Amino acid sequence: MSAPTKSCNLKIFWRRFNALPFFNQVMDLMFKFLIFFVLSVLAIGLARLFWEVWKIMAGSELKEAFSFTVTNLLTFLSFWNYSRAWWNTSASIG
Secondary structure (H helix, E strand, O other): OOOHHHHHHHHHHHHHHOOOHHHHHHHHHHHHHHHHHHHHHHHHHHHHHHHHHHHHHHHHHHHHHHHHHHHHHHHHHHHHHHHHHHHHOOOOOO
């Protein structure tokens, strides 16, 4: 008897192939990569924030550095409240 051909092996492999578990594994790896990427970006941003605050605190008088930090914090909070108000308004309209 002759050895099975390549096309025969491919047909057997294709019949035994389960697409759903393979798709689940691929999607799982994609989401893990996405989560890793997002956490990496957040960690880098947090490290840069601490570095900037450290440079400002170390290079300025305490009063100036504190006023700079408070100003930035209040700017962020006012932007946050504005965006929340806009979101609540647009949600109630739609």
